Amino acid sequence: MSPPDESSPDGGRDTGPDGSGPVAWVRWFRHTDNGTVVFVREMLESVVVVVAIGLVLFAISGVWPPMVAVESGSMEPQMERGDLIFIVDENRFVPNAAQDGTGVVSYQQGKQSGYKSFNHYGDVIIYRPDGSVYETPIIHRARFWVESGENWYDEANPAYVAGADNCDELPNCPAPHAGFITKGDNNGAYDQVVRISEPVKPSWVRGTAEVKIPWLGHVRLFFSSTGVPSSVQYQPSQPMSNGTQYAPPA
Known part of the structure:
Protein backbone atom coordinates (compact mmCIF):
# COMPACT_ATOMS: atom_id res chain seq x y z
CA MET A 1 0.00 0.00 0.00
CA SER A 2 1.40 3.40 -0.95
CA PRO A 3 1.76 6.24 1.59
CA PRO A 4 -0.73 9.13 1.40
CA ASP A 5 -0.53 11.16 -1.80
CA GLU A 6 0.39 14.68 -0.72
CA SER A 7 1.95 17.66 -2.41
CA SER A 8 5.60 18.37 -1.67
CA PRO A 9 6.77 21.90 -0.87
CA ASP A 10 7.73 22.53 -4.51
CA GLY A 11 4.18 21.84 -5.70
CA GLY A 12 4.76 18.30 -6.95
CA ARG A 13 3.07 15.16 -5.70
CA ASP A 14 5.16 12.62 -3.83
CA THR A 15 3.40 9.25 -4.00
CA GLY A 16 6.27 6.90 -3.22
CA PRO A 17 9.74 5.80 -4.29
CA ASP A 18 10.78 5.61 -7.90
CA GLY A 19 12.04 2.06 -7.50
CA SER A 20 10.70 -1.00 -5.70
CA GLY A 21 11.88 -3.09 -2.79
CA PRO A 22 12.43 -2.34 0.90
CA VAL A 23 15.65 -0.35 0.37
CA ALA A 24 13.90 2.08 -1.97
CA TRP A 25 11.02 2.49 0.45
CA VAL A 26 13.36 3.13 3.40
CA ARG A 27 15.33 5.69 1.38
CA TRP A 28 12.10 7.39 0.33
CA PHE A 29 10.79 7.41 3.93
CA ARG A 30 13.98 9.06 5.14
CA HIS A 31 14.11 11.80 2.51
CA THR A 32 10.56 12.47 1.26
CA ASP A 33 8.83 15.83 1.81
CA ASN A 34 5.42 14.16 2.04
CA GLY A 35 3.74 15.96 4.95
CA THR A 36 2.29 12.89 6.65
CA VAL A 37 5.53 10.97 6.39
CA VAL A 38 7.54 13.94 7.72
CA PHE A 39 5.25 14.06 10.77
CA VAL A 40 5.54 10.31 11.40
CA ARG A 41 9.30 10.45 10.88
CA GLU A 42 9.73 13.25 13.42
CA MET A 43 7.56 11.42 15.95
CA LEU A 44 9.62 8.25 15.55
CA GLU A 45 12.86 10.19 15.93
CA SER A 46 11.58 11.73 19.17
CA VAL A 47 10.58 8.32 20.50
CA VAL A 48 14.00 6.89 19.63
CA VAL A 49 15.73 9.75 21.48
CA VAL A 50 13.56 9.28 24.58
CA VAL A 51 14.11 5.51 24.58
CA ALA A 52 17.85 5.97 24.12
CA ILE A 53 18.04 8.41 27.06
CA GLY A 54 15.99 6.01 29.18
CA LEU A 55 18.28 3.10 28.35
CA VAL A 56 21.38 5.15 29.19
CA LEU A 57 19.88 6.21 32.54
CA PHE A 58 18.88 2.63 33.28
CA ALA A 59 22.38 1.42 32.44
CA ILE A 60 23.79 3.94 34.93
CA SER A 61 21.22 3.52 37.69
Missing part, protein backbone atom coordinates in the same frame (compact mmCIF):
# COMPACT_ATOMS: atom_id res chain seq x y z
CA GLY A 62 20.28 -0.16 37.49
CA VAL A 63 16.74 0.85 38.48
CA TRP A 64 13.59 1.19 36.39
CA PRO A 65 12.17 3.78 36.28
CA PRO A 66 15.38 5.72 37.00
CA MET A 67 13.54 9.03 37.52
CA VAL A 68 10.84 9.60 40.13
CA ALA A 69 8.58 12.56 40.92
CA VAL A 70 8.31 14.25 44.32
CA GLU A 71 4.67 14.64 45.28
CA SER A 72 4.74 16.68 48.50
CA GLY A 73 6.75 18.22 51.28
CA SER A 74 8.00 15.59 53.74
CA MET A 75 11.59 16.04 52.49
CA GLU A 76 11.61 19.85 52.23
CA PRO A 77 13.72 21.84 51.79
CA GLN A 78 15.98 19.19 50.25
CA MET A 79 13.25 18.01 47.86
CA GLU A 80 10.12 19.91 46.94
CA ARG A 81 6.91 19.00 45.19
CA GLY A 82 7.49 18.78 41.45
CA ASP A 83 11.19 17.92 41.68
CA LEU A 84 12.39 15.02 39.54
CA ILE A 85 14.82 12.69 41.32
CA PHE A 86 17.37 10.42 39.64
CA ILE A 87 17.78 7.24 41.67
CA VAL A 88 20.45 4.53 41.64
CA ASP A 89 20.44 0.95 42.86
CA GLU A 90 21.86 1.11 46.37
CA ASN A 91 24.38 -1.62 45.53
CA ARG A 92 25.63 0.16 42.40
CA PHE A 93 28.21 2.53 43.89
CA VAL A 94 28.59 1.51 47.53
CA PRO A 95 30.19 4.15 49.82
CA ASN A 96 32.78 2.96 52.32
CA ALA A 97 30.55 4.12 55.18
CA ALA A 98 27.57 1.97 54.12
CA GLN A 99 25.92 -0.42 56.56
CA ASP A 100 27.38 -3.88 55.95
CA GLY A 101 25.48 -5.78 53.27
CA THR A 102 23.13 -2.91 52.36
CA GLY A 103 24.88 -0.27 50.24
CA VAL A 104 23.09 2.41 52.31
CA VAL A 105 24.72 4.96 54.62
CA SER A 106 22.53 5.97 57.55
CA TYR A 107 22.47 9.46 59.05
CA GLN A 108 24.30 8.10 62.07
CA GLN A 109 27.06 6.53 59.96
CA GLY A 110 27.23 9.58 57.71
CA LYS A 111 27.76 11.87 60.69
CA GLN A 112 30.68 9.73 61.84
CA SER A 113 32.31 9.55 58.39
CA GLY A 114 31.33 12.95 56.96
CA TYR A 115 29.22 11.36 54.19
CA LYS A 116 26.35 13.61 53.05
CA SER A 117 23.50 13.41 50.56
CA PHE A 118 21.05 16.23 49.82
CA ASN A 119 22.67 18.55 52.37
CA HIS A 120 22.45 16.16 55.33
CA TYR A 121 24.28 13.12 56.63
CA GLY A 122 23.32 9.72 55.25
CA ASP A 123 21.42 8.46 52.20
CA VAL A 124 17.91 9.30 51.11
CA ILE A 125 16.35 5.97 50.16
CA ILE A 126 13.30 4.89 48.19
CA TYR A 127 11.60 1.99 49.95
CA ARG A 128 8.36 0.03 49.98
CA PRO A 129 6.65 0.37 53.38
CA ASP A 130 6.55 -3.03 55.08
CA GLY A 131 7.83 -4.43 51.79
CA SER A 132 4.37 -4.17 50.23
CA VAL A 133 4.15 -4.05 46.43
CA TYR A 134 0.70 -2.47 46.82
CA GLU A 135 1.81 0.61 48.75
CA THR A 136 3.34 3.67 47.11
CA PRO A 137 7.12 3.70 47.74
CA ILE A 138 8.42 6.40 50.07
CA ILE A 139 11.47 8.66 49.78
CA HIS A 140 12.92 9.36 53.25
CA ARG A 141 16.34 9.44 54.87
CA ALA A 142 17.85 6.37 56.53
CA ARG A 143 18.54 7.51 60.09
CA PHE A 144 20.13 4.51 61.83
CA TRP A 145 20.29 0.72 61.73
CA VAL A 146 18.71 -1.58 64.31
CA GLU A 147 19.18 -5.28 64.90
CA SER A 148 16.36 -7.75 65.45
CA GLY A 149 15.02 -7.48 69.00
CA GLU A 150 16.99 -4.30 69.71
CA ASN A 151 15.68 -1.74 72.17
CA TRP A 152 16.45 1.32 70.03
CA TYR A 153 14.76 3.95 72.20
CA ASP A 154 18.04 5.11 73.74
CA GLU A 155 19.62 5.38 70.29
CA ALA A 156 16.79 7.52 68.92
CA ASN A 157 16.65 11.31 68.92
CA PRO A 158 14.13 12.22 71.67
CA ALA A 159 12.64 14.88 69.39
CA TYR A 160 11.45 12.23 66.93
CA VAL A 161 9.74 9.66 69.18
CA ALA A 162 6.39 11.48 69.49
CA GLY A 163 6.65 11.93 73.24
CA ALA A 164 7.35 8.29 74.13
CA ASP A 165 9.26 7.80 77.41
CA ASN A 166 10.60 4.29 76.80
CA CYS A 167 10.71 1.43 74.34
CA ASP A 168 7.40 0.00 75.56
CA GLU A 169 5.63 3.17 74.40
CA LEU A 170 7.15 3.02 70.91
CA PRO A 171 5.70 1.04 68.00
CA ASN A 172 8.27 -1.35 66.51
CA CYS A 173 10.34 -1.37 69.68
CA PRO A 174 12.00 -3.74 70.34
CA ALA A 175 12.73 -4.03 66.64
CA PRO A 176 10.75 -6.90 65.05
CA HIS A 177 13.67 -7.49 62.67
CA ALA A 178 16.89 -5.84 61.50
CA GLY A 179 16.52 -2.76 59.30
CA PHE A 180 16.74 1.01 58.97
CA ILE A 181 14.84 3.53 61.07
CA THR A 182 13.82 6.25 58.60
CA LYS A 183 12.37 9.77 58.63
CA GLY A 184 11.46 12.56 56.24
CA ASP A 185 13.69 15.61 56.77
CA ASN A 186 10.60 17.79 57.21
CA ASN A 187 8.75 15.34 59.47
CA GLY A 188 8.67 15.41 63.25
CA ALA A 189 8.79 11.67 63.95
CA TYR A 190 10.41 8.51 62.66
CA ASP A 191 8.41 6.54 60.12
CA GLN A 192 8.48 3.55 62.46
CA VAL A 193 7.03 5.62 65.32
CA VAL A 194 4.01 6.73 63.28
CA ARG A 195 3.53 3.24 61.80
CA ILE A 196 4.37 4.08 58.19
CA SER A 197 6.57 1.01 58.11
CA GLU A 198 8.45 -1.44 60.28
CA PRO A 199 12.24 -1.04 60.23
CA VAL A 200 13.17 -1.02 56.55
CA LYS A 201 14.77 -4.28 55.46
CA PRO A 202 17.47 -3.99 52.76
CA SER A 203 15.24 -6.02 50.41
CA TRP A 204 12.56 -3.31 50.66
CA VAL A 205 14.92 -0.59 49.37
CA ARG A 206 14.53 0.28 45.67
CA GLY A 207 17.49 2.63 45.51
CA THR A 208 19.10 5.82 46.75
CA ALA A 209 18.31 9.36 45.59
CA GLU A 210 21.27 10.94 43.80
CA VAL A 211 20.33 14.01 41.71
CA LYS A 212 17.47 16.52 41.88
CA ILE A 213 16.07 18.27 38.80
CA PRO A 214 13.70 21.04 39.97
CA TRP A 215 10.19 21.34 38.51
CA LEU A 216 10.37 18.64 35.83
CA GLY A 217 8.46 16.23 38.04
CA HIS A 218 5.29 18.30 37.56
CA VAL A 219 4.74 16.50 34.24
CA ARG A 220 4.63 13.14 36.01
CA LEU A 221 2.38 14.57 38.73
CA PHE A 222 -0.03 15.77 36.03
CA PHE A 223 -0.34 12.24 34.67
CA SER A 224 -0.80 10.97 38.22
CA SER A 225 -3.70 13.38 38.76
CA THR A 226 -5.35 12.10 35.58
CA GLY A 227 -5.13 8.50 36.74
CA VAL A 228 -1.84 7.57 35.09
CA PRO A 229 0.78 6.30 37.59
CA SER A 230 3.59 8.81 38.13
CA SER A 231 6.17 6.34 39.45
CA VAL A 232 7.61 6.68 42.94
CA GLN A 233 6.27 9.52 45.03
CA TYR A 234 6.90 10.35 48.66
CA GLN A 235 3.90 10.87 50.81
CA PRO A 236 2.14 14.11 51.83
CA SER A 237 2.83 15.37 55.34
CA GLN A 238 -0.12 15.30 57.71
CA PRO A 239 -0.32 16.50 61.34
CA MET A 240 -0.63 14.00 64.16
CA SER A 241 -2.90 14.89 67.03
CA ASN A 242 0.11 16.22 68.97
CA GLY A 243 1.22 18.41 66.10
CA THR A 244 3.96 16.11 64.80
CA GLN A 245 4.27 16.06 61.03
CA TYR A 246 4.42 12.64 59.43
CA ALA A 247 4.02 10.98 56.05
CA PRO A 248 1.08 8.55 55.88
CA PRO A 249 1.02 5.66 53.41
CA ALA A 250 -0.92 6.21 50.19
Whole structure:
Protein backbone atom coordinates (compact mmCIF):
# COMPACT_ATOMS: atom_id res chain seq x y z
CA MET A 1 0.00 0.00 0.00
CA SER A 2 1.40 3.40 -0.95
CA PRO A 3 1.76 6.24 1.59
CA PRO A 4 -0.73 9.13 1.40
CA ASP A 5 -0.53 11.16 -1.80
CA GLU A 6 0.39 14.68 -0.72
CA SER A 7 1.95 17.66 -2.41
CA SER A 8 5.60 18.37 -1.67
CA PRO A 9 6.77 21.90 -0.87
CA ASP A 10 7.73 22.53 -4.51
CA GLY A 11 4.18 21.84 -5.70
CA GLY A 12 4.76 18.30 -6.95
CA ARG A 13 3.07 15.16 -5.70
CA ASP A 14 5.16 12.62 -3.83
CA THR A 15 3.40 9.25 -4.00
CA GLY A 16 6.27 6.90 -3.22
CA PRO A 17 9.74 5.80 -4.29
CA ASP A 18 10.78 5.61 -7.90
CA GLY A 19 12.04 2.06 -7.50
CA SER A 20 10.70 -1.00 -5.70
CA GLY A 21 11.88 -3.09 -2.79
CA PRO A 22 12.43 -2.34 0.90
CA VAL A 23 15.65 -0.35 0.37
CA ALA A 24 13.90 2.08 -1.97
CA TRP A 25 11.02 2.49 0.45
CA VAL A 26 13.36 3.13 3.40
CA ARG A 27 15.33 5.69 1.38
CA TRP A 28 12.10 7.39 0.33
CA PHE A 29 10.79 7.41 3.93
CA ARG A 30 13.98 9.06 5.14
CA HIS A 31 14.11 11.80 2.51
CA THR A 32 10.56 12.47 1.26
CA ASP A 33 8.83 15.83 1.81
CA ASN A 34 5.42 14.16 2.04
CA GLY A 35 3.74 15.96 4.95
CA THR A 36 2.29 12.89 6.65
CA VAL A 37 5.53 10.97 6.39
CA VAL A 38 7.54 13.94 7.72
CA PHE A 39 5.25 14.06 10.77
CA VAL A 40 5.54 10.31 11.40
CA ARG A 41 9.30 10.45 10.88
CA GLU A 42 9.73 13.25 13.42
CA MET A 43 7.56 11.42 15.95
CA LEU A 44 9.62 8.25 15.55
CA GLU A 45 12.86 10.19 15.93
CA SER A 46 11.58 11.73 19.17
CA VAL A 47 10.58 8.32 20.50
CA VAL A 48 14.00 6.89 19.63
CA VAL A 49 15.73 9.75 21.48
CA VAL A 50 13.56 9.28 24.58
CA VAL A 51 14.11 5.51 24.58
CA ALA A 52 17.85 5.97 24.12
CA ILE A 53 18.04 8.41 27.06
CA GLY A 54 15.99 6.01 29.18
CA LEU A 55 18.28 3.10 28.35
CA VAL A 56 21.38 5.15 29.19
CA LEU A 57 19.88 6.21 32.54
CA PHE A 58 18.88 2.63 33.28
CA ALA A 59 22.38 1.42 32.44
CA ILE A 60 23.79 3.94 34.93
CA SER A 61 21.22 3.52 37.69
CA GLY A 62 20.28 -0.16 37.49
CA VAL A 63 16.74 0.85 38.48
CA TRP A 64 13.59 1.19 36.39
CA PRO A 65 12.17 3.78 36.28
CA PRO A 66 15.38 5.72 37.00
CA MET A 67 13.54 9.03 37.52
CA VAL A 68 10.84 9.60 40.13
CA ALA A 69 8.58 12.56 40.92
CA VAL A 70 8.31 14.25 44.32
CA GLU A 71 4.67 14.64 45.28
CA SER A 72 4.74 16.68 48.50
CA GLY A 73 6.75 18.22 51.28
CA SER A 74 8.00 15.59 53.74
CA MET A 75 11.59 16.04 52.49
CA GLU A 76 11.61 19.85 52.23
CA PRO A 77 13.72 21.84 51.79
CA GLN A 78 15.98 19.19 50.25
CA MET A 79 13.25 18.01 47.86
CA GLU A 80 10.12 19.91 46.94
CA ARG A 81 6.91 19.00 45.19
CA GLY A 82 7.49 18.78 41.45
CA ASP A 83 11.19 17.92 41.68
CA LEU A 84 12.39 15.02 39.54
CA ILE A 85 14.82 12.69 41.32
CA PHE A 86 17.37 10.42 39.64
CA ILE A 87 17.78 7.24 41.67
CA VAL A 88 20.45 4.53 41.64
CA ASP A 89 20.44 0.95 42.86
CA GLU A 90 21.86 1.11 46.37
CA ASN A 91 24.38 -1.62 45.53
CA ARG A 92 25.63 0.16 42.40
CA PHE A 93 28.21 2.53 43.89
CA VAL A 94 28.59 1.51 47.53
CA PRO A 95 30.19 4.15 49.82
CA ASN A 96 32.78 2.96 52.32
CA ALA A 97 30.55 4.12 55.18
CA ALA A 98 27.57 1.97 54.12
CA GLN A 99 25.92 -0.42 56.56
CA ASP A 100 27.38 -3.88 55.95
CA GLY A 101 25.48 -5.78 53.27
CA THR A 102 23.13 -2.91 52.36
CA GLY A 103 24.88 -0.27 50.24
CA VAL A 104 23.09 2.41 52.31
CA VAL A 105 24.72 4.96 54.62
CA SER A 106 22.53 5.97 57.55
CA TYR A 107 22.47 9.46 59.05
CA GLN A 108 24.30 8.10 62.07
CA GLN A 109 27.06 6.53 59.96
CA GLY A 110 27.23 9.58 57.71
CA LYS A 111 27.76 11.87 60.69
CA GLN A 112 30.68 9.73 61.84
CA SER A 113 32.31 9.55 58.39
CA GLY A 114 31.33 12.95 56.96
CA TYR A 115 29.22 11.36 54.19
CA LYS A 116 26.35 13.61 53.05
CA SER A 117 23.50 13.41 50.56
CA PHE A 118 21.05 16.23 49.82
CA ASN A 119 22.67 18.55 52.37
CA HIS A 120 22.45 16.16 55.33
CA TYR A 121 24.28 13.12 56.63
CA GLY A 122 23.32 9.72 55.25
CA ASP A 123 21.42 8.46 52.20
CA VAL A 124 17.91 9.30 51.11
CA ILE A 125 16.35 5.97 50.16
CA ILE A 126 13.30 4.89 48.19
CA TYR A 127 11.60 1.99 49.95
CA ARG A 128 8.36 0.03 49.98
CA PRO A 129 6.65 0.37 53.38
CA ASP A 130 6.55 -3.03 55.08
CA GLY A 131 7.83 -4.43 51.79
CA SER A 132 4.37 -4.17 50.23
CA VAL A 133 4.15 -4.05 46.43
CA TYR A 134 0.70 -2.47 46.82
CA GLU A 135 1.81 0.61 48.75
CA THR A 136 3.34 3.67 47.11
CA PRO A 137 7.12 3.70 47.74
CA ILE A 138 8.42 6.40 50.07
CA ILE A 139 11.47 8.66 49.78
CA HIS A 140 12.92 9.36 53.25
CA ARG A 141 16.34 9.44 54.87
CA ALA A 142 17.85 6.37 56.53
CA ARG A 143 18.54 7.51 60.09
CA PHE A 144 20.13 4.51 61.83
CA TRP A 145 20.29 0.72 61.73
CA VAL A 146 18.71 -1.58 64.31
CA GLU A 147 19.18 -5.28 64.90
CA SER A 148 16.36 -7.75 65.45
CA GLY A 149 15.02 -7.48 69.00
CA GLU A 150 16.99 -4.30 69.71
CA ASN A 151 15.68 -1.74 72.17
CA TRP A 152 16.45 1.32 70.03
CA TYR A 153 14.76 3.95 72.20
CA ASP A 154 18.04 5.11 73.74
CA GLU A 155 19.62 5.38 70.29
CA ALA A 156 16.79 7.52 68.92
CA ASN A 157 16.65 11.31 68.92
CA PRO A 158 14.13 12.22 71.67
CA ALA A 159 12.64 14.88 69.39
CA TYR A 160 11.45 12.23 66.93
CA VAL A 161 9.74 9.66 69.18
CA ALA A 162 6.39 11.48 69.49
CA GLY A 163 6.65 11.93 73.24
CA ALA A 164 7.35 8.29 74.13
CA ASP A 165 9.26 7.80 77.41
CA ASN A 166 10.60 4.29 76.80
CA CYS A 167 10.71 1.43 74.34
CA ASP A 168 7.40 0.00 75.56
CA GLU A 169 5.63 3.17 74.40
CA LEU A 170 7.15 3.02 70.91
CA PRO A 171 5.70 1.04 68.00
CA ASN A 172 8.27 -1.35 66.51
CA CYS A 173 10.34 -1.37 69.68
CA PRO A 174 12.00 -3.74 70.34
CA ALA A 175 12.73 -4.03 66.64
CA PRO A 176 10.75 -6.90 65.05
CA HIS A 177 13.67 -7.49 62.67
CA ALA A 178 16.89 -5.84 61.50
CA GLY A 179 16.52 -2.76 59.30
CA PHE A 180 16.74 1.01 58.97
CA ILE A 181 14.84 3.53 61.07
CA THR A 182 13.82 6.25 58.60
CA LYS A 183 12.37 9.77 58.63
CA GLY A 184 11.46 12.56 56.24
CA ASP A 185 13.69 15.61 56.77
CA ASN A 186 10.60 17.79 57.21
CA ASN A 187 8.75 15.34 59.47
CA GLY A 188 8.67 15.41 63.25
CA ALA A 189 8.79 11.67 63.95
CA TYR A 190 10.41 8.51 62.66
CA ASP A 191 8.41 6.54 60.12
CA GLN A 192 8.48 3.55 62.46
CA VAL A 193 7.03 5.62 65.32
CA VAL A 194 4.01 6.73 63.28
CA ARG A 195 3.53 3.24 61.80
CA ILE A 196 4.37 4.08 58.19
CA SER A 197 6.57 1.01 58.11
CA GLU A 198 8.45 -1.44 60.28
CA PRO A 199 12.24 -1.04 60.23
CA VAL A 200 13.17 -1.02 56.55
CA LYS A 201 14.77 -4.28 55.46
CA PRO A 202 17.47 -3.99 52.76
CA SER A 203 15.24 -6.02 50.41
CA TRP A 204 12.56 -3.31 50.66
CA VAL A 205 14.92 -0.59 49.37
CA ARG A 206 14.53 0.28 45.67
CA GLY A 207 17.49 2.63 45.51
CA THR A 208 19.10 5.82 46.75
CA ALA A 209 18.31 9.36 45.59
CA GLU A 210 21.27 10.94 43.80
CA VAL A 211 20.33 14.01 41.71
CA LYS A 212 17.47 16.52 41.88
CA ILE A 213 16.07 18.27 38.80
CA PRO A 214 13.70 21.04 39.97
CA TRP A 215 10.19 21.34 38.51
CA LEU A 216 10.37 18.64 35.83
CA GLY A 217 8.46 16.23 38.04
CA HIS A 218 5.29 18.30 37.56
CA VAL A 219 4.74 16.50 34.24
CA ARG A 220 4.63 13.14 36.01
CA LEU A 221 2.38 14.57 38.73
CA PHE A 222 -0.03 15.77 36.03
CA PHE A 223 -0.34 12.24 34.67
CA SER A 224 -0.80 10.97 38.22
CA SER A 225 -3.70 13.38 38.76
CA THR A 226 -5.35 12.10 35.58
CA GLY A 227 -5.13 8.50 36.74
CA VAL A 228 -1.84 7.57 35.09
CA PRO A 229 0.78 6.30 37.59
CA SER A 230 3.59 8.81 38.13
CA SER A 231 6.17 6.34 39.45
CA VAL A 232 7.61 6.68 42.94
CA GLN A 233 6.27 9.52 45.03
CA TYR A 234 6.90 10.35 48.66
CA GLN A 235 3.90 10.87 50.81
CA PRO A 236 2.14 14.11 51.83
CA SER A 237 2.83 15.37 55.34
CA GLN A 238 -0.12 15.30 57.71
CA PRO A 239 -0.32 16.50 61.34
CA MET A 240 -0.63 14.00 64.16
CA SER A 241 -2.90 14.89 67.03
CA ASN A 242 0.11 16.22 68.97
CA GLY A 243 1.22 18.41 66.10
CA THR A 244 3.96 16.11 64.80
CA GLN A 245 4.27 16.06 61.03
CA TYR A 246 4.42 12.64 59.43
CA ALA A 247 4.02 10.98 56.05
CA PRO A 248 1.08 8.55 55.88
CA PRO A 249 1.02 5.66 53.41
CA ALA A 250 -0.92 6.21 50.19
